[in-house]
Amino acid sequence: MNPFSSGTRLRDMIRAIRACKTAAEERAVVRKECAAIRAAISENDQDYRHRNLAKLMFIHMLGYPTHFGQMECLKLIASAGFPEKRIGYLGLMLLLDERQEVLMLVTNSLKQDLNHSNQYIVGLALCALGNICSAEMARDLAPEVERLLHGRDPNIKKKAALCSIRIIRKVPDLAENFMGPAASLLKEKHHGVLIAGVQLCTDLCKANTDALEYLRKNCTEGLVRILKDVSNSPYAPEYDIAGITDPFLHIRVLRLMRMLGQEDADSSEYMNDILAQVATKTESNKNVGNAILYECVETIMGIEATSGLRVLAINILGRFLSNRDNNIRYVALNMLMKAITVDAQAVQRHRTTILECVKDSDASIRKRALELVFLLVNDGNVKPLAKELIDYLEVSDQEFKGDLTAKICSIVEKFSQEKLWYIDQMFKVLSLAGNYVKDDVWHALIVVISNAPDLQGYSVRSLYRALQTSYEQESLVRVAVWCIGEYGEMLVNNVGVLEVEEPMTVTESDAVDAVELALKRHSSDMTTRAMSLIALLKLSSRFTPTSERIKEIVTQHKGSVALELQQRSIEFNSIIQRHQNIKWVTDLLVVNNIARHPLKILVVESMHLLLGCWCMCRSSLVERMPVLDEAAYLGKRAGSSQPTLSAEKSSKPTTSAASLKLPNGVAKPPAAPLVDLLDLSSDDAPVLPSAPNDFLNDLLGIGLPNSSSSGAAPSTTTDLLMDLLSIGTSPAQNGPSDSNVVPSSAKAAESKPAPVTAPVMDLLDGLPSNASPPRDENLVYPTITAFESSTLKIAFSFEKQPEKPQVTLISATFTNLSSSTLTNFIFQAAVPKFVQLHLDPASSSTLPANGNGTITQSLRVTNTQHGQKPLAMRVRMAYKFNDEDKLEQGQISNFPPGL
């Protein structure tokens, strides 16, 4: 016999593990024990199997791997004796979960044990089945369980009832089989069986509408009687908890009543009396009583109760809310949130108390209260509520500030009636908790300011003032810097002073100081610094006396380690140097602070190219950045979280034709927006404005009318451009009109591809990467139908950058072939290990019927074994179809070769 196999006793092992002083010691002990157990397993040791399994369970609880013991569980379960089975089933439930294949092997033993003559063995099997069964097992063993429901022993019956719950949860189709037995369980006297039966009925109601109807018809009466009996019953020591007989049964019956009474007047009517009795008679000085009251209130809110009963329920909640016990207050807040749909007025009455709860020391209560306050806000009370919340923001805990800020911002945005109030509140939030403000919130603020000409002066002055005290709030600094750059002269000249304002004098150099400070602070991040640089550039044209100083500041960043800053600094420097009075382009550049990050590089690149062409043409320039389109911005925010990118992708098909016109354009292929822009300027933007979601394009679209209506002398500008591009064509040939400028350069580029790139590079002072010649002809892949079912069609189109052969951009287009709309649409994809997949958010989650509209979603796939292994993908679509959850999945293997 193996010397290890007898091993130590369980108790000794636990003691040894507990005696360990360090984690390393513990690991050593566990390793030794595991080795012994493995040895015993391989020797097929019978005598100590159950002890070894018990040890393994303890080791498992400590978090060590114990998979090697799984088969031992099965062996123990298969043995004849009760002690072995008992420990075997325990091990099965602890060491395995329903996703392990080993579990399938136990189905047969379970079946045998369910038919065993010993009730305790049947109990063990039911218990294991109820806790870990998988869908397959549920299907296989459902008849056995159903049979046991009709048995005589209460212990088996209650276990079988609960086991059925698990079976229905795994396989809702089986619900029908359990309807009859479940209803008959409600006639039992034994509380355990009754509780289990009521729970089974509740789950049946949730799983199946037929079952709900059936139980509503057959059980409502019996249920009311059960509740009446149990709540009127005299003292029963076996079930008594704090003077109440079986509160668990109370609560479960109330819950089932809620299911049955929901949206059904008749059965609700039947329940009113008993609910009123429970609500008035239950003692509320103990937790048990409150638990029943809580459930009772929820039931009253859930069913079609009389208005008197509802008032009673709301009053109970009011009492809960003023309770000193935190638990009771928490559930009151929780419940009021549901009550708000029933009776908003009654909940409003408790507003002050709820507001106090927002300031509670308990994080759980605070969170609940904040969510409730958020629901309570309406047009009438938004001002005092927002003020309260903002005041509290100052003193709240750090970890709560994030939630609080987000909620305040959305309240202020949603309910603001006047812009001044909105701007004021946002400034307050920014200066108190600017670090917690999300990007889209301050972007929206900028859009609003830019749309309110009469408040711009006020805004920039308030921000300047706020900046003096709260430099550490990142988003405040960003907004302030943007506004100072944009409306700097309003700050200095006190334009548009409102009555409420205190007068202040700010000199031009003060304004530059403020921006410089933002640029040089250590805590400022890249975006802030980049924005500061742009602001300085704008100020240099607005405050001519300070332009030398600004040039100095900008020059200091020429050697910055951050590429973005360095690039900006060098370019701006050259702009200041060459064209001191050019302002318009700088405004255009600001756009890329608002555009989302992924596009940034693209935008910057295309801007710089444009800059070369356009800034030359505009000697008398528009003073300020064009007004941002508020409606489009808000629509875009509502539409999706990262819309610029997806909109850009979705507009690709429409613009691709345009890009083909320039086979040898100045840009590399991914810079499609640039091509679009160049093209756009020639024929007055027929393509891009049609994509209303595209914020960037909108901005540029807005910029265009300005450019064509500006009064610059056309012939000189053309001249300038041609001069700069050092192309030999004479200006007269190119025609006098503005709109011809860019196409002429494009034509020139077409005719003389080689020489053009050099001047452009020269012009841009170091952007050589732009000039790589495109090779896109051989990278065209056919669009494939990746997936098609009766309801859904998915088409994939592909794109690839020539310098990165392993990366493929896939844009997926989903079309609904059925006749009803699909909602909650979620697309998921899985790829083999050698492929990396990045999914962008989908353009929408709703798919209109009959192919009237599509969802697009882009995927970036990196095949690390490009050329050796073909791409493969599995997809899974979850959606709601006719109010039902549907799931479809499939494998895509018809990818075009070479991906």
Added chain:
Amino acid sequence: MWKISSSSSRSQFRIRRSPPTATWSLRCVEDIVFEKNCEQERRRKSVGRFGFYFPTMINFVLLISRQGKVRLTKWYSTYSQKERTKVIRELSGVILSRGPKLCNFVEWRGYKVVYRRYASLYFCMCIDPDDNELEILEIIHHFVEILDRYFGSVCELDLIFNFHKAYYILDEILLAGELQESSKKTVARLIAAQDSLVETAKEQASSISNIIAQATK
């Protein structure tokens, strides 16, 4: 939903007969938190609507000591081993750091965790957001009282050395994440009956081995 962790996904795939050579790694739109949030969102919408099926149940029971040691875990919803460790780590961080006077509920990943401290042990139960928190506190107390009766003023050491017994008791109180028995007496009786079954089996075994030992002497 597809789970993120690679081990579970692999086994899931094998059952569905995926190409045996390739091991598949999964990438969902966001991480698991996002997934939970979605689920949460759907759950919220499902209140009072049929066709959706979201049970209110106890998802898991957790006993942790004040030092963060796990004393008992019982999972009624499916969690992979990796997720289990993560859940335990996250929750013990949250619960052990809460002050004494605060409420007994913690919101966590869209679920609620109801906990109650008895001496050095925290009894935690994770429930669905629509469940009755106050009742869960009573269930915890119910469990503790039964343990107390069984062990005779129970302490942490009892649960360490007789952890399997604690599991047997829990299995008589909860099944499939639902309450099974509201009578302490019934539970005690059932446990006692099964214990005595084990005892008789042991006695028989030892008497048989005695007989054999004597016969072979």
